[in-house]
Amino acid sequence: MSTKILIPTPLRPYTDKQDAVEADGATVGEVLANLTTRHAGLKGHLYNEQGRLRSFVNVYINDEDIRYLQKEQTPVKAGDTLSIIPSVAGGAPVVEKGYDPISSELPSLTNDEVKRYSRHLIMPEVGVDGQRKLKAAKVLCIGAGGLGSPVALYLAAAGVGTLGIVDFDVVDFSNLHRQILHGTTDVGRSKLASAKDKLTAINPEVKIVLHEVALSSQNALTLFAPYDVIVDGTDNFPTRYLVNDACVLLGKPNAYGSIFRFEGQASVFATKDGPCYRCLYPEPPPPGLVPSCAEGGVLGVLPGMVGMIQATEAIKLILGVGEPLIGRFLIYDALRMRFRELKLRKDPDCPVCGTHPTVTTLIDYEQFCGIHPAAPEPTPVADNATEITAVELKRRLDRGDNLKIVDVREPNEYQINRIEGSVLIPLGDVPKRYNELDPQDEIVVQCKVGGRSAKAADFLRSVGFKNVLNLKGGILDWIDKVDPTQPKY
Amino acid sequence: MLAAGVDRDIRRHGAETFPHECCGALIGDSASGRVAAAIALPNTTEEGPRRRFLVRPSDYRFAEQRASELGGELLGFYHSHPDHPAQPSQFDLDHAWPTFAYVIVSVMSGAAEAMTVWYLEDDRSTFEEGRLDVDENSDSHAAAAVHG
Numbered sequence: 356m357s358t359k360i361l362i363p364t365p366l367r368p369y370t371d372k373q374d375a376v377e378a379d380g381a382t383v384g385e386v387l388a389n390l391t392t393r394h395a396g397l398k399g400h401l402y403n404e405q406g407r408l409r410s411f412v413n414v415y416i417n418d419e420d421i422r423y424l425q426k427e428q429t430p431v432k433a434g435d436t437l438s439i440i441p442s443v444a445g446g447a448p449v450v451e452k453g454y455d456p457i458s459s460e461l462p463s464l465t466n467d468e469v470k471r472y473s474r475h476l477i478m479p480e481v482g483v484d485g486q487r488k489l490k491a492a493k494v495l496c497i498g499a500g501g502l503g504s505p506v507a508l509y510l511a512a513a514g515v516g517t518l519g520i521v522d523f524d525v526v527d528f529s530n531l532h533r534q535i536l537h538g539t540t541d542v543g544r545s546k547l548a549s550a551k552d553k554l555t556a557i558n559p560e561v562k563i564v565l566h567e568v569a570l571s572s573q574n575a576l577t578l579f580a581p582y583d584v585i586v587d588g589t590d591n592f593p594t595r596y597l598v599n600d601a602c603v604l605l606g607k608p609n610a611y612g613s614i615f616r617f618e619g620q621a622s623v624f625a626t627k628d629g630p631c632y633r634c635l636y637p638e639p640p641p642p643g644l645v646p647s648c649a650e651g652g653v654l655g656v657l658p659g660m661v662g663m664i665q666a667t668e669a670i671k672l673i674l675g676v677g678e679p680l681i682g683r684f685l686i687y688d689a690l691r692m693r694f695r696e697l698k699l700r701k702d703p704d705c706p707v708c709g710t711h712p713t714v715t716t717l718i719d720y721e722q723f724c725g726i727h728p729a730a731p732e733p734t735p736v737a738d739n740a741t742e743i744t745a746v747e748l749k750r751r752l753d754r755g756d757n758l759k760i761v762d763v764r765e766p767n768e769y770q771i772n773r774i775e776g777s778v779l780i781p782l783g784d785v786p787k788r789y790n791e792l793d794p795q796d797e798i799v800v801q802c803k804v805g806g807r808s809a810k811a812a813d814f815l816r817s818v819g820f821k822n823v824l825n826l827k828g829g830i831l832d833w834i835d836k837v838d839p840t841q842p843k844y
Numbered sequence: 845m846l847a848a849g850v851d852r853d854i855r856r857h858g859a860e861t862f863p864h865e866c867c868g869a870l871i872g873d874s875a876s877g878r879v880a881a882a883i884a885l886p887n888t889t890e891e892g893p894r895r896r897f898l899v900r901p902s903d904y905r906f907a908e909q910r911a912s913e914l915g916g917e918l919l920g921f922y923h924s925h926p927d928h929p930a931q932p933s934q935f936d937l938d939h940a941w942p943t944f945a946y947v948i949v950s951v952m953s954g955a956a957e958a959m960t961v962w963y964l965e966d967d968r969s970t971f972e973e974g975r976l977d978v979d980e981n982s983d984s985h986a987a988a989a990v991h992g
Contacts, residue, residue: 363904363908363941364908364911364917364918364943364944365941365942365943365944366941366942367943368942368943369942396966399967399968400941400942400968411939413901415901420901440901440904440905441899441901441904441941442898442899442900442901442904442939443867443897443898443899443904443921443939443941443944444889444896444897444898444899444935444939445867445896445897445921445923445932445933445935445936445939445940445946446865446889446895446896446897446923446925446933446935446936447865447895447925447926447927447928447933628894628895
């Protein structure tokens with residue numbers, strides 16, 4: 356049985372210019388199969404690589420879309436007419452770019468650069484034009500630490516033309532297990548000086564711009580303005596909100612990453628139609644609730660993984676290829692070796708990127724995050740009543756005073772260093788274990804630098820301990836002033 | 845080759861719908877490739893008109909019918925790229941039909957700028973850019989083909 360098939364204009368070149376042809380078959384699928392056997396040129400336009408009808412190809416039997424019948428199994432009766440009707444679809448690239456370079460304005464590649472980037476150039480997704488886009492691109496890396504290290508190293512190697520880095524820190528021994536921009540001989544040097552040496556060694560073609568300043572609400576907009584993509588490698592909430600807000604205000608994409616212990620997070624924020632960090636977290640957590648890497652630790656290889664995701668996203672944004680991590684929040688669990696993805700939506704009520712923003716200029720982010728500038732020095736009298744210095748503690752111990760030293764750090768910290776004779780009660784255990792202590796004793800509480808022990812001291816006083824002193828500066832000060840034989844962390 | 849009025853109509857349509865994409869059909873003479881009329885069509889995409897356009901089957905049928913009423917043929921479609929260059933996207937390529945002329949107008953900050961025309965290669969691998977001329981003298985019948 357032969358069925359008439361109406362052919363739309365764009366497919367007529369494949370049917371000898373006929374607007375109607377005939378093919379046999381008992382179902383729509385069979386008729387179409389016979390049609391494409393007879394007119395082979397139709398096949399690639401009607402079916403995708405998996406052999407399924409393309410989504411923009413509509414097949415009607417008489418006046419009904421076969422999607423609402425039995426699809427390709429829809430039976431064909433004598434006298435039925437099939438119509439192939441195009442849906443015409445398209446649109447601008449979804450990829451948000453920090454800029455839209457006009458091809459002719461892109462810098463050309465030197466012969467040395469062609470050699471250096473040859474493995475990029477032979478990829479269709481990069482190619483010569485893509486590499487020229489990378490060369491024209493300006494990326495600003497906030498921080499030359501755990502995340503900033505792999506981001507800067509790989510972006511420089513990949514040929515990003517201008518790489519800015521903001522940092523004002525000095526390399527410390529405790530950085531080296533993860534901040535691979537810096538080596539042992541760099542300890543004590545500025546991170547930027549160390550970074551520039553490494554990056555130039557990897558790729559002298561890249562222009563490295565050093566910004567040795569603390570990022571602030573006063574300088575962020577000016578600093579960000581010349582760049583196309585901002586990569587957030589910060590380790591604290593005030594700066595994270597500052598980077599987010601500045602990116603939204605300037606309309607620059609933020610390749611975001613953060614790390615803690617075994618867990619990493621990444622996303623791309625502040626693109627034109629995508630969500631920002633505040634759509635996810637409108638308010639910062641209370642101060643002290645989320646520990647920093649310095650307080651909670653971080654697996655050394657973790658920033659490598661997360662920084663790579665940020666660098667990859669930055670490169671995709673520049674090239675305008677693939678699916679950027681916009682509206683998606685990636686969570687990486689190194690212990691279980693799993694990636695999870697949360698969908699994020701742009702919040703119309705977002706205070707900074709919503710339809711009626713209330714934040715239209717950069718604010719005081721320390722205050723926003725509940726962190727107050729250092730209070731004026733407390734009076735010495737109050738000090739003496741609640742605090743004791745390392746030197747004074749040593750003097751009193753030597754004198755034979757009966758002091759009970761309570762170390763409120765975690766057991767793994769206690770393994771690294773401790774004051775002889777101290778007992779370990781981690782801060783979290785103090786409320787259920789304080790009855791191991793005698794309220795009549797004179798007690799000295801101590802942690803790493805004095806923050807956690809101050810909380811423990813307040814708690815002990817609240818449950819009736821009369822004589823509690825906090826070791827000022829914690830064990831670090833003790834080691835500096837009294838016992839330099841012990842290691843610091 | 846676009847009739848001067850067609851060029852103006854497409855640019856105006858793109859500017860009017862900015863920041864959303866506009867779309868429409870191109871009708872003319874297939875032998876010369878001259879586009880005599882642009883028919884504005886509703887953008888029915890459900891994916892957000894800022895970045896997408898979709899012409900429904902019913903509107904496609906309408907366009908073919910309108911073409912034969914005007915004594916011409918459906919030559920292709922146009923759409924705008926708000927704040928993006930007049931370069932076809934991967935999405936355009938994935939959804940393209942052979943032989944159709946795809947005219948793209950770039951609308952930057954609300955003003956229509958570059959306009960280009962593209963044809964799908966037969967193996968669907970890429971678009972080939974065609975030449976887009978505007979026929980300033982609309983009475984002229986000596987129009988050259990847009991097909992390259």
